[in-house]
């Protein structure tokens with residue numbers, strides 16, 4: 001049974017994965033990774049893993065479940081070493097319930113062991129796997145991460161150096177990837193030539209850390225230094241930090257959904273704190289789609305900063321109208337049929353006293369299939385709301401993602417086939433407005449060319465092979 005309890009597939013883009021890597025002699029490395037993974041839990045709740053090494057031996061623990069479910073105090077005691085990597089996983093390829101697909105993945109290169117963990121998605125996995133199989137490489141799992149490990153392994157043996165192996169693998173891999181990899185003595189981290197998925201570099205005294213988000217640096221007391229650049233490879237070892245441009249950068253295409261929804265509000269990307277960007281998105285929404293109302297509420301958690309921004313800009317009071325059952329959607333316990341019928345109530349509970357007799361502006365980050373928004377609006381009306389005006393702080397999601405975010409097939413995306421008015425009718429809102437691409441980009445302080453915006457405009461920064469595209473594109477091709 002799938003470990004999700006509201007629907008078989010959640011009605012919003014699903015997070016990708018979180019990665020963490022550290023080289024820190026003298027520190028309790030497994031404990032630091034554990035806390036780093038805690039901070040990255042929102043990026044993946046299906047499995048968690050930590051690999052550490054002490055210069056000679058590598059130890060790995062990974063399991064299906066949340067970080068605190070996978071690691072007990074006694075486990076951390078057995079994970080001894082000064083170098084390590086960690087991972088929280090949401091599956092975008094391969095089965096979500098297979099231990100083999102949990103990360104880090106291990107492989108051997110000669111007498112060395114390597115462990116690898118990855119955030120993103122390769123678009124040429126099948127092609128790469130087929131060519132590796134033809135060279136006699138065997139695969140145990142169905143993930144692109146294992147293909148990466150095998151590629152690095154294969155080319156390291158050919159080149160005689162791990163960095164040479166990584167460089168060669170990066171030349172062949174197409175898609176989005178932010179990777180942490182380790183040997184018994186060092187951590188390597190590298191990012192795809194378009195920089196689609198984030199990867200931050202931090203410093204803890206004399207030691208170095210890489211992590212998907214800066215909130216994972218903050219939690220261990222590390223200082224954020226900079227983002228890794230597109231196509232950059234770093235090595236963290238006794239020699240300190242070594243960096244190289246392993247493959248030429250092809251541009252900057254950071255996933256816009258990191259700003260809209262995925263990343264934690266206290267994380268920083270492109271020199272911008274996401275909480276501030278989300279507040280500005282809400283303020284822009286208030287300017288572009290004003291409405292008469294009594295109360296602005298956000299759909300927790302990611303809708304809250306934008307709701308605050310909307311309220312400030314419009315002068316309509318902000319209030320809390322929905323309480324979130326924070327952890328229920330992340331459990332592996334399947335609900336009874338009675339509970340399942342409660343649907344959205346398992347996650348969000350309306351605060352009747354705040355909503356009754358009020359005309360609401362409800363701010364949310366996105367609408368994917370529309371089912372959850374429709375249930376939410378019904379719930380708010382049941383709780384006594386007089387009117388529900390939905391304000392969405394991203395443009396309509398019309399195109400599927402191939403870069404590690406689970407946004408369904410194009411057919412399942414409600415905005416791919418319906419006009420805004422048709423979506424409004426479907427969800428049952430009194431009014432509905434989306435933020436424009438320009439307003440969304442401006443709110444981040446960046447430029448259009450710094451982002452992947454493909455799920456909004458169909459303009460994919462990394463070409464998608466026809467065979468892969470066909471799996472998700474049930475409708476027409478994007479217009480030029």
Ligand code: SF4
Pocket residue numbers: 013196254255256257258400401402403404405407452453454455456
């Ligand atoms: S297609 Fe959308 S979700 Fe995927 S990387 Fe681009 S902006 Fe992010």
